[in-house]
Amino acid sequence: RKEVEQDPGPFNVPEGATVAFNCTYSNSASQSFFWYRQDCRKEPKLLMSVYSSGNEDGRFTAQLNRASQYISLLIRDSKLSDSATYLCVDNGGSQGNLIFGKGTKLSVKP
C-alpha cells in the first residue's frame, strides 16, 4: 500500500521564525509530489510542487530526496497567515489520484 508519513505536529512558532516540515513516502516509483495547504474545515489548496532540484517560491522552499524517499518544506519569516495544516502529497495514485499524508499542523503566534 502506498503511504505518505508526516509528523502531525503541532508546530507552534513565533512570527518571523523559520520552520521545516518533513515527510516520507513509500512508493519508490512515484515521480511527482506536492505540498498542499489545508485551512480548518476547508478543502486542500496547492501550495507548490516538489522537484529533486529544489523549488523555491518566495518564503517557501520544497525539496525532494529520491534516494531517501524524503520530502521537505521550509517556511522562512513565518506569518500569522501561514497557520494551517500542510499536507505532503504523492501524485502516484494508481487511478491518477493523489495520496495524502495526514498533515502537519502549524500555528504561528504573534
Place this chain on the structure above:
Amino acid sequence: GAVVSQHPSRVICKSGTSVKIECRSLDFQATTMFWYRQFPKQSLMLMATSNEGSKATYEQGVEKDKFLINHASLTLSTLTVTSAHPEDSSFYICSATIRTSGQETQYFGPGTRLLVL
C-alpha cells in the same frame, strides 16, 4: 483559474436517509473526477474514481452499492450516500484534473460536510 464547485456545502440528515452530493467543474471539462473522504485528524482518502460515461472505480473497502457515483456529463459527477449512518459522517471532497502545458493539476471542490444523526 479552474474552479470546482460542490453542493451542498453542509448537510445534516437522519440515519437511514440518502444524501446526494454534486461536484461540478465550472470552466473546464473533466473526464475523470475523484471522490475523497476525510475523517477528523485523518488524511484525505480516495473513495472512488468517477469516469464520464462509464462505471466508477471504487477503492478497497468502499461499498459501491452504498456510495453511488454517477458521472453523466463532462462537468458533473454525483455521489449519493444511501441509507446513511452516523459512521458516514465525514468531510467529502471531490476533485478534477486539468492538463495544461503537459502538466496535470488537481483542483478540489470546497467539500461537503455530512452529519448523520
